Amino acid sequence: MAASSQAFSGNLKKALAGLRRINLDGLRWRVFDAKGQVLGRLSSQIATVLQGKDKPTYAPNRDDGDMCIVLNAKDISVTGRKMTHKFYRWHTGYVGNLKERSLKDQMEKDPTEVIHKAVLRMLPRNKLRDDRERKLRIFSGSEHPFNDRPLEPFVMPPRNVREMRPRARRALVRAQKKLEQGNTMVNTQRKKEGADPSSGEVKTTEVTA
Structure with missing residues (x-):
């Protein structure tokens, strides 16, 4: 980990946070390339792998998901006019302090948070949600500190175009x-x-x- 950590120029503390709380024995390290991928389709595949739904041993009461590494988050794409018409809203706790930020501004500020929110909202809200969230590592570029792990590139399934109604x-x-x-x-x-x-x-x- 030391050699790969020196090559990584990002926030190493954030990238490695929570790994000690995960049992990494037997887990696969799946790598997702977000370049040119649609946000919704990519997030749904990541959520499937985090829950372990792609395995025949899947059970909703067990956390059998694999580690997911997402690269090139800054090159994600969206359809329609979501870049200017989609907003993220939150409240600071003070009276009248309802904040909002468009998807375009969020991409400029922190593109990793866009994929993180999309995936997190697709996971079931139960006790396993926090453990599954720790297995998700998102990076805005192609650099990451996990080069010493047995990485497996994830191949996105072909898009099934629905026939005309x-x-x-x-x-x-x-x-x-x-x-x-x-x-x-x-x-x-x-x-x-x-x-x-x-x-x-x-x-x-x-x-x-």
């Missing part, structure tokens, strides 16, 4: 038919007026008085 599919088909009918009526009108449908030019006839 029947109601939306019917609406799309109706819109396409309506567009085709409109084009047919335009071509017919041009033929009646003596125009070439492909050229779009209308023939005009001179009227003499």
Whole structure:
């Protein structure tokens, strides 16, 4: 641990806090790369590993989860307009001191807290929650002090794109038919007026008085 600790330039005390309270015997060290990953999908996979739901021996009353190391938290991505429309709110305890911070400002201040809050809110609120939280280590960059551990990169499962709903599919088909009918009526009108449908030019006839 000494050699890897010297190479780590971050907050070493925070990175190693609480490790003595964890029984590391038999635990796997799973590494998640957050670069380019969607916040919600990544957090759900981390919460699954922390609870041990990916193991056949999973039981809700036991803490069989593995250690989770999340790298490149600053490169996480979100969908939609969450960067400016999602807010974190907390109260200081004084009257009228309700504070809020947007996701964009939180990413600039501490990107690791974004993933930490997302994962923590996906865990069950029971007595095992604190122990599972200690197994989560998040770093804003690619450096971490656990290079001497048997690390296992976690491969994100492929995203299952849901098929279009029947109601939306019917609406799309109706819109396409309506567009085709409109084009047919335009071509017919041009033929009646003596125009070439492909050229779009209308023939005009001179009227003499």
